[in-house]
Amino acid sequence: xxxxxxxxxxGTALATDVCIVGAGAAGITLAxxxxxxxxxxxxxxxxxxxxxxxVQKLYEGQVADERLHSAPHRYRQRRFxxxxxxxxxxxxxxxxxxxxxxxxxxxxxxxxxLSDLLPFYPRANRIxxxxxxxxxxxxxxxxxxQPMIEGLNSEHFTTDxxxxxxxxxxxxxxxxHRLRASANVRVLLHANLTQINFHPNRTAVHSVLxxxxxxxxxxxxxxxxxxxxxxxxxxxxxxxxxxxxxxxVGNSHDLVGRYYMCHIAGTIGTxxxxxxxxxxxxxxxxxxxxxxxxxxxxxxxxxxxxRIGNFIGRLHHPRITDPQHRTAVxxxxxxxxxxxxxxxxxxxxxGEAMTWGTWARHVGNVLGGVGELFAFGHHMARDRxxxxxxxxSVIVKSTAGHYSLDFHAExxxxxxxRVQLSQERDELGVPRLLIDWRxxxxxxxxxxxxxxLFAQDIAGSGIGVFEYDPQSIETEITxxxxxxxxxxxxARMGRDPRTSVVDPQCRVHGIDNxxxxxxxxxxxxxxxxxxxxxxxxxxxxxxxxRATAGSIRPSVIASADAVAP
Ligand SMILES: Cc1cc2nc3c(=O)[nH]c(=O)nc-3n(C[C@H](O)[C@H](O)[C@H](O)COP(=O)(O)OP(=O)(O)OC[C@H]3O[C@@H](n4cnc5c(N)ncnc54)[C@H](O)[C@@H]3O)c2cc1C
Numbered sequence: 001x002x003x004x005x006x007x008x009x010x011g012t013a014l015a016t017d018v019c020i021v022g023a024g025a026a027g028i029t030l031a032x033x034x035x036x037x038x039x040x041x042x043x044x045x046x047x048x049x050x051x052x053x054x055v056q057k058l059y060e061g062q063v064a065d066e067r068l069h070s071a072p073h074r075y076r077q078r079r080f081x082x083x084x085x086x087x088x089x090x091x092x093x094x095x096x097x098x099x100x101x102x103x104x105x106x107x108x109x110x111x112x113x114l115s116d117l118l119p120f121y122p123r124a125n126r127i128x129x130x131x132x133x134x135x136x137x138x139x140x141x142x143x144x145x146q147p148m149i150e151g152l153n154s155e156h157f158t159t160d161x162x163x164x165x166x167x168x169x170x171x172x173x174x175x176x177h178r179l180r181a182s183a184n185v186r187v188l189l190h191a192n193l194t195q196i197n198f199h200p201n202r203t204a205v206h207s208v209l210x211x212x213x214x215x216x217x218x219x220x221x222x223x224x225x226x227x228x229x230x231x232x233x234x235x236x237x238x239x240x241x242x243x244x245x246x247x248x249v250g251n252s253h254d255l256v257g258r259y260y261m262c263h264i265a266g267t268i269g270t271x272x273x274x275x276x277x278x279x280x281x282x283x284x285x286x287x288x289x290x291x292x293x294x295x296x297x298x299x300x301x302x303x304x305x306x307r308i309g310n311f312i313g314r315l316h317h318p319r320i321t322d323p324q325h326r327t328a329v330x331x332x333x334x335x336x337x338x339x340x341x342x343x344x345x346x347x348x349x350x351g352e353a354m355t356w357g358t359w360a361r362h363v364g365n366v367l368g369g370v371g372e373l374f375a376f377g378h379h380m381a382r383d384r385x386x387x388x389x390x391x392x393s394v395i396v397k398s399t400a401g402h403y404s405l406d407f408h409a410e411x412x413x414x415x416x417x418r419v420q421l422s423q424e425r426d427e428l429g430v431p432r433l434l435i436d437w438r439x440x441x442x443x444x445x446x447x448x449x450x451x452x453l454f455a456q457d458i459a460g461s462g463i464g465v466f467e468y469d470p471q472s473i474e475t476e477i478t479x480x481x482x483x484x485x486x487x488x489x490x491a492r493m494g495r496d497p498r499t500s501v502v503d504p505q506c507r508v509h510g511i512d513n514x515x516x517x518x519x520x521x522x523x524x525x526x527x528x529x530x531x532x533x534x535x536x537x538x539x540x541x542x543x544x545x546r547a548t549a550g551s552i553r554p555s556v557i558a559s560a561d562a563v564a565p
Pocket of ligand 1: 021022023024025026027044045046047075076077078079080081082083084086087088089090091191192193194228229230231233237485486517518519529530531532534
C-alpha cells in the first residue's frame with residue numbers, strides 16, 4: 001500500500017514491526033525483501049512520487065569548501081526513489097582487497113569479507129536490473145571482444161574487469177507497483193523522521209516521531225528501526241537526537257559523521273597513438289542486452305607492492321572544454337552546457353569560463369561536423385532518450401586517436417573528513433548539515449602512482465605515449481571536487497564500539513533494534529560505485545531482520561513508557 005500523510009490525521013499513532021526510514025535504493029530494497037515476511041513494515045519517505053522544491057530544501061546545508069564538495073541539496077534527491085531517480089546506473093561489486101585491513105591504508109578493514117556479501121550480490125544485481133552477477137569480461141561474454149587497448153602489455157592492470165549498467169533503474173518508479181500491491185508493506189509519503197524515542201534503559205528504540213511540512217505529527221511505535229536515509233542524512237538523524245543520548249545516538253565515541261568518504265575521481269592526460277587507433281572504449285552488450293564496459297583495474301598485487309589504494313581507469317574522450325579536440329559532438333555539448341543537469345554538467349565542463357575565442361572555435365567545430373552531429377543526435381534519441389534501457393553515456397570516437405584517462409579511486413578513511421550539524425535549522429526545526437570533506441596524501445599518491453604505471457605500460461608496450469603533467473595530479477583530483485553522489489563511511493561498520501558505529505549486522509552498537517542501511521556503514525570506499533553493494537547489504541540486512549524479528553526481547557518491547565516526545 002502507498003499512502004500519503006495528506007490522508008493521515010494529525011496526532012495519529014501507528015505501530016509496526018519494522019519501520020524503515022528513507023525510500024531510496026536501500027530502503028526500497030529492504031521493503032521488497034520484507035514483503036510477504038509476515039512482518040508489518042512501514043516505509044517512511046520524506047518526499048512524494050515527484051520532485052518538490054519545498055521537500056528538496058530540507059536537504060540544504062553548509063559545506064566547508066564549495067570548491068571541494070557540492071552543496072548537499074545538489075546531487076541528492078529527496079523523493080520516493082531517492083537518488084536512484086537520477087543515478088547513472090553503473091554497477092560493480094567490491095573487490096576482495098577492499099575488505100582487508102591494510103597497514104598502508106589507515107582505518108581500513110571490514111569486519112566481514114567478500115564471502116559474507118557474495119550470497120546477496122546476485123539478488124542485488126537483479127534488483128538493480130544489471131543482469132547476471134558476472135563481472136569478468138572473459139566469463140560474461142562467450143564471444144571474443146575487441147581488446148580494450150590492443151597490444152597493451154601490463155602486469156599492473158587487468159582489462160578483464162567489467163562494470164555493468166542498470167537501466168538505470170529508478171527504484172521508485174520501478175518498484176512502486178510491487179509495494180502498492182503488498183499486503184504487509186505500507187509506504188508513507190511526505191513523512192519526515194525528526195525524533196527517535198528510546199525505552200528508559202536507552203538500549204532500544206521505542207518509537208519515532210514523523211513530521212510533515214504542513215505541521216502534522218505522527219508517532220510510530222516499532223520493534224525494529226532501520227535508518228536508510230542516505231549516507232549524509234543518517235548522520236543528521238543520529239546527531240540531532242540528543243534527548244536520550246546527549247552526544248547523539250551511537251556517538252558515544254565521537255565517530256558518527258567522521259571518516260566521510262566519496263571517491264577520488266577525475267580525468268587526466270592524453271593517450272596518443274601513432275598510426276592506427278587501437279582503443280575500444282565503448283560499451284559491449286551482453287546477450288541479455290546489458291551494457292557493460294571494461295576498465296583498467298589496478299591489480300591487488302600492485303596495490304600491495306606500491307602500498308596504494310584501489311584504482312580503476314577508463315579511456316575517455318578528450319577534455320570537452322578545450323576546442324582543440326576538433327570534435328563537433330564535444331563542442332556542441334560544451335555550448336549546450338546550460339541545458340545539462342548540474343550533476344552531469346559539473347563533471348563534463350566544470351565551472352570553467354569560456355572566452356569569446358574559445359566559444360568561436362567550438363562553434364567552428366560544430367559547423368565543421370554537422371553530419372557527425374546528426375548521427376550522434378539520432379543515436380542518443382534512439383538509444384538513450386527513447387530506450388527503456390538507456391545507452392549509459394556519451395562515447396565519442398576520437399578522430400585523432402587521442403583519449404584521456406578517466407579515473408575512479410578509493411579514498412582513504414580519515415577521521416578529519418567529517419559531517420557535523422550546523423547552527424542552522426530546516427523548516428522542521430532539525431539542524432542542517434555542515435560538511436567538511438577532506439582527502440589525504442595517500443589519495444593523491446594512489447592516483448599519481450597508478451597514472452605513472454599506465455604511462456610506463458603504454459610506452460613499454462610500444463603502442464604510443466600517455467602524456468600528462470605529474471604536477472597536476474592534485475589539481476585534477478580536486479578540479480570538480482568530491483564525487484558528488486557517493487556518501488560513505490559516516491556510520492562505519494566494525495566489531496569494536498570504540499572504533500565503529502554499527503556492528504557487522506549494521507546494528508548500532510549498544511542499541512538492540514536500531515540499524516543503518518546504506519553507504520554510511522562502509523568502512524572503506526573501494527574503487528567501485530557503491531549502489532550495488534548498498535543493495536546487497538540491504539538484502540543481507542532484510543534476511544537478518546526476518547530471522548531475528550521474533551527475538552527482540554519482549555521485556556524491552558513491553559517495558560515501561562518511552563521517553564516522552
Ligand atoms: C547524479 C548521481 C549519479 C549517480 N550515479 C551512480 C552510479 O552510476 N552508480 C552507483 O553505484 N551510484 C551512483 N550514484 C549514487 C546512488 O544514487 C546512491 O548510492 C544511492 O541512491 C544510495 O541509496 P540510499 O538508499 O542509501 O540513499 P538515497 O537514494 O539518497 O535515498 C535516501 C532516501 O531517504 C529519504 N530521507 C532522507 N531523510 C529522511 C527523513 N528524515 N525522513 C524520511 N525520509 C528521509 C530521502 O528522501 C531519500 O528518498 C549516483 C548519485 C547521483 C546523485
